[in-house]
Amino acid sequence: LFKLDEFKQLVRDFGDVADFLVIYIAEAHATDGWAFANNVDINQHRSLQERLTAAKSLIKENPLCPVVVDEMNDITASRYGALPERLYVLQGGKVIYKGGKGPWGYSPEEVRKVLQKMT
Template sequence: MRLNETYHAFKDRMDFYCIYIQEAHPTDGWQVARNLNDDVLHAQPETIEARAKIAEVCTLKLDMQMPMLLDNMSNEVDTLYAGLPERLYVLNSDGVVEFRTVVGSPGFDVEAWEAAVNRAV
């Protein structure tokens, strides 16, 4: 996974976090064929403990090696950063957004994110 490669290459020079937000395609909401095919079948969690369990499954299935944090059950990070369903960001040391990918799976541009990480270090 290229995210892991970038994380390992730069983790000594900047902080990396994956923030697990609400389920984008829960079984009790808008389910998509890809999730069915990949056996990613989770109801929208109602507690932080349930969200943590799903995040752990995600970490293991994707071999995510950077630290994972959980959004709160009010979905504060998701709301502030328009993270649903997935998005990559680079923030500077003052917390100012220096780079963000376009919202959604088609905008999950790892190459552009890697270039932004390179510029930031």
């Protein structure tokens, strides 16, 4: 999760007015695929068990909110255009903020502005 510390600060600051959830999707920068130098060592997921195991590495970083895992058909990532990552704010079941695709469009600061307006 890009900018995890900024995300965790959002959870701390707005956890009383918003519910946060991380959906672990396909590994965008898998070691056996298109990887960055100094990236975590995670291969492309070939089974749900491998994806669950990879998600545990994120959980160890204590994101301060629940972490769920996308299905192997990547239905959530596909519907939300979330690969490699993306932030959303929903209210009443409707999307009120759709961030840009990460890593460059991933902006916890934009989410902060949206949540500040809701308080």
